[in-house]
Amino acid sequence: MRLKRLGSLHQSRLSFMRILLRRLARENWTFSCREFDIDANGVGHAVYSAEGPERTYSLVAFAHDLPDEMRSDRVIAEAWDATFCLFDGIPSGADIERLSRNVPLQEAGRISEAELSLSRANRSVRLWSHVVDALAAGEQPDIEKVKAVGYLMRTTAVYGSGKFGAADREMIAGRPEMRAPFQAEMLSVFMTRTFVRDLVQHMARTKGGARTAALDPAIAQSLGIGNSTGLGMAPFIVNHPVLFNNWIAAREEAIARVRSVATATAEERSMFLSILERSGMSVADWHSSHPIQQARLVELRQDLATLMAFVTEADLTDDQPWNRLINWAETALTEEGQELLASLILEPYSGLVDGLADEMADNDASVFSIDGAMTVGEVCRLIDASFGWALDVDWSAPGSIARAWYVSAEKLEPRLGERFEEPIAAYEQPLAPARDAAAAHAALSGFAPDMPISEFLRLHPEHRHTVRRAQISRIAPYGEIRDNTISADVLPIDMLRAKLSFFGATHFDPRSDRWVRICMYAGAPYPEDLMADNADFWGYPALPS
Template identity: 50%
Template sequence: MTAIALRPPEVVMRLQRLGAAHPTRLSFLRQLIRRATRERWRVRKHLFDLDDHGFGRVVYAVETPARTYSLVAFSTPLDDEKRSDRVIAQAWDTSYVLYDGLPDAADIARLEANAPLQEAGRYTSRELVLARANKSVRLFEDVATALAQGQQPDEEQLLGVGYLLRTTAVYGNGKFGIADRDEIAARPELAGSFQAEMLTVWLIRSFTLDLVDHIAHCRNPAGAARLAPDLRRALGVGNATGLGMAPFLVRHPLLTHSWFLARETALARVRAEPQAGEAERDAFSNALTDLRRRVARWHSDDSRQAAATRLLADDLDTLTESLDQLLAKPRPWDALYRFAEDHFSLEAQEACVSLILEPHGALIDELGDTMKADETPGHTVDGGMNCGSLRHALLDCYSWAADIDFAHPAANARFWYVSAEKLEPRLGERFEEDGAELEQPLATARDALGLAAALAQEPSSASVADFLLRRPEWRHAVRRAQIVAKFPYAEIHDNMIGAELRPVDILRAKLAFFGARSFDPRSDRWLRIALFSGEPLIEDVATMAGEPA
């Protein structure tokens, strides 16, 4: 079978395409679901202590083959005027900790005093993830009211939103005193990217559904209904994500490369398949039908996303009409992809990538194990390289940046800095705001061109070590150039400080790898999404037949 080349970085790593990303079966939550189902993880309520208004504490224990993890959840009263998606909020409807093991009464009391404080609390290495969430107030109340009256909520309204609670932060990897990544990285169930965080959100989803059922029952013990199973499965967990997450793909080049390389390798493998079997055709058709349903409910007030969604719906209609003809061709999946590339919007092209991968778990799922990276070697500069070779590599890897004129104010309009208040990245306006002297090294294109110009003044045979002894201000750019030369998907091929930058494009690319759906930009700097909508409930995986695709 003749191989098909991977899509090159100059196609894949452009911001417009990143901002059209869709989740795939390699997404992190899908990897977690497959493992939990295969290993038959069991979930039980260790503690369910909520009052009639739904305030109190709950502990869910998850038993994996090797160890137990617990979601410790706290629900507290919150005035409407204090409810906010912004990271600067100081109070939330609910707060959570993913605990390593089963907490005793003293642990729960300690966490009850600290978890609602979030960043201001005190934690130990037994806490793996820290999170918080707010109710989608009107919808949550509408659902609780309907259930209390013995009725199911309005399905269109419910599925149009897709969640009852929306997280505003899910912290892991040692933040605010919780366990460092090194403490769990060797555990198979948490070794993959963001598996502890995905487990936390999966459990929060179950808490959300139990919470609304509990409140409805307390309002009408004799006549309340439980949320119907199909609606429970359809609902996910909302998330509001902003600038704090945006630089991640820039700051972690080796990890970024591993994610995109796995996805692009999977796509190339499937496109090279000589034919489409009946089972694969059926799985693709089912995935296409499901996506068309989701797109019909995909609402956004953002004019750009609303227009993209309309185009996506039209393109999916065209794909449905053309499907039999495309799948009858030699190398049918390649024919389908090329048809999308020639005729569809970027949104629909990337949706087709997701759809093409869906029927081919046996061919591609093992690539999930490659979506991690030890980034320690990436911090080592090869000082023995000569300046001529480095400049040649720079001009090659950053050829896409050659046309950017950084002397023009629009090309140099922004700067990234870390907020002293929240210790998270923010984006400043260079010519309107103070603080540019605190700029973080995220202007990759500008710095690469500057480094190339500096190297042009050096003898080609001079060593990089010699150069950096005299010009240490270029060390970060040298290190990055040497990484990008070896790992082609490590770099976003766009200007990260230009006036036209839309950080939500970077956010969407990362969140798609998590498994997010229903992207809803609220500005060019933050967006809302849904996680786990339509996926199995964690409490059901122990009894599911086989392994989910």
Template identity: 45%
Template sequence: MDIKHRDPNEIMKLSRLGSFHQSKLSFLRSFIREFKNWDYKNNLFELDLNGNGSAIYSFSRKDRVYSLVCFSQYIDPDERSDRVIANKWDAAFVLYDGIPSTKDINRLRKNVPKQELGRVSCSELALSRANKSVRVFDHVVEALSQGTQPDKKLLNKVGYLYRTTAVYGSGKFGLADRFRIKDRKEIYGPFRLEMMLVYLVRQFTFDQVNHIAKSKNPKKAVELDLDIARNLGIGNSTGLGMAPFIINHPTLLHNWIYSRETALKEIRSIEKVDQEAFNHFKYCLDKSKAMMESWQTDSQFQNHKINLLKQGLVQFDQFLEKEFSIKDKYPWNNIYIWASNNLQDEALEYIVSMMMEPYDDIINPLINNMSSDEEKYFTIPGHKKISDLRSILEKNYKSFLEIDFNEKINNTNFWFISKNKAEPRIANRYEDFGGDLEQPLAIARDIKQLYEKIILEEQTSSISNFLSKNDEFRHVIRRAFIVEKCPYSEIQDNTIGDSLVPIDMLRLKLSFFGAVKFDPRSDKWLRICMFQGAPLPDDLKNYDDHWVYKN
């Protein structure tokens, strides 16, 4: 059976991309698989009675060492904010390349807590900050100090002690540029160092509550139960700053989606499925349902999607029981065809993620293809003709060419960079000031304008000749030639229309990170949880890859 990759014009709609879930391809899971045999160590732990001070954690193997340097401090409750305009946090972190000296630690202590206002060096690889979930953190400390374990119901509801509000890498604020380290095999997978930082921050939060509880009541305090700790992750508050990333990195986006679509294609192409593989799939599916019950949000938008997921899985269970047979040829394809015909996107894409679980041999080779050498795609083939470009636009951007951008509903918003924090934001061009500062993120509109321009040009003329007179189209011409080679590189939606739901863009990226329990606080920002259920550092050498379904 000749099964094809799914059509990008279908898959790259934001409503579909915003229904993706974590999978075996997710970056935090591939990070754990890569670093499971590295040596973990708590190198330094110097906190005062209130939990403020410094700590260092490291992963090492042979001559390579990565060290997380942590700085925690007291902040006034009025200063605690997850918003990007905040300038103080309960804790700040930096991932150091090697083992930091005392001089390095002192330098970092002066700069890392300042985050954007500080300055780090090319010896540092990633930077972050985090705030306590105060209600949960204080409850855990109080319980432990009294010799009891905290309330599991409360912990399950929230899922973490701290939440990060940003994780920076690749050249930000003086951090090492990726070209310096990209050839290290252990970080071939995307965002692997950022995942390491978040994972080690999680361990710091456990050590900190244990330390404060012990300091508060030395004779009576107990440590946090390890099973309870494993069931806690790290929260994250994510806003619009993340959204343009998937527009600005088209080849990287393609590699992520293409890897997922290739995995699905290969799995659907398996003619005979053995019972062990199917049982593996069913085990993960059944275990994952418990996670849904602890997925809580006040968002009407998200609760609707959760209900669609639950309803879809009930239908799917009935299908497996009454209509499906593993003895039929191409059983995974039969499952996929049924799901695509009967389920909404939320449940369909959930099942797609689950179908990957039995197949390490398919998934693992794809992970190393999920990064991108973007410079290879930067050069525009100026020798090609206008007719070549026109064909690409008509083939790959058909839906864009049908949009009338003279209608306000299709041209409502504009993206800009905020002055205070240099972060992307979105505004209504008919109600807000600043339209003259618009960033080139309106790809659909710009493609349409390009098309309307080139259909009036001499079709045998070269691209280089056209660009010499129309340089304002350079960015979308480059994208057009990229999408010709990388069909999943372009979101097939209007990112400035009034129907845009920005959190779909956030969820797409976060699903590849491996985030769970999406909790939108508006259509522009949300909270999530990472590493909930993950093995602790001391567990890594004997961990169970199904941990994500056991929380």
């Protein structure tokens, strides 16, 4: 649970995009484009529907003619190339009219409980123009330019769970297709990818007329949806300790199950070696302009070379082969390589792993109630267990408390500032659980161990949030980051990567220590091609025939 290791996690069988596509294929969901009313300037709306065994969901997309000077990935932007919502059911004409007045405004508008998510996206201008021009001229786009970017549009937010009036998570949590985390958001992005493909083809046809080429399906499949993610997402894993615990616990349980496999079959061994080779191809195509990620990529490529050489000679059949491989990696590979290997050994074992997806949600709000009868001594022991390392930190040292999390007044989004350079201390949010745990532990030491914690909190209500987190740790041992989230050298991108790896993102490209670009669904089949045979391993490039 150290940040550097959390910042080395990779997608796996338990990533939310893969969970979703496996279900869609298994249950034979059908997809259709109900409306595509977009003019020659690229302005209008479209409706795409996904119909499952019990319910239908619809992506309502609005396309806009956005001047270049207004295009921005910043959350403070007020206009976008496209805006979307995921509608619960099939929208009527009145719904479309209502949404047309609100969805393009995003935060300035309001949606309803009939909508499950709200999102927006901007074009990758150079690649978009290149693809439109090439197709309009009857040609295919340059594959190297496509690979260099990887997406035609990138989302700058996909909001759900009650934000801006959308349906609360509790309204859909009991639906089988929504039981795993973030399934509504992942469905929205999956359908957005189809809309983007259709829109670029429409714009090319508008420009080129009869000579326009159809986008090569292989090129279309290589394109994902980009995403720019910043500090607004980073505090999520601090603010949701039970949910984050459930993600990590499911992954750890999956790894433990595979490490316990006594004997690997020839088919399991062959699948692992194939996925390993395909993963090497993916890493070879992974590029970043950020020096930290560049250094990690150099190490990861070295790790893969070391791993390939080792498994070529190693016995991956008997005597708990995957356990032996993980033990070897702990001294032979970097954390980045170790975590990639931990994801890869899960791939041959769908029967051991996939069922854990249903345990990754957090639907029990009762755990957030404080048990006032618990004794001071027991709370101290819980703090020791989760934050013993933090009790020895000098929390008066400037380097230990150099940063402060706060919420911007303009956009109500989390921000990270310099405590001693900006006037933000008075607005600090409780996103430094290690520092707060040390302060609570010191205060508790002055009280009798058998005193009820309610009596302590009556005198010191400022420690309620720490006592709550300590009690939550009884059921959420992976709920706490074992690092200082306000130190001078904290890297918020590690928090972003941890969360995004569970989404299923690949090719992380930090643009600073505070925001990152990723790609989603690159290589995935489109809805009309989705089937059990291609629903799972699309994140790994195909081997040359």
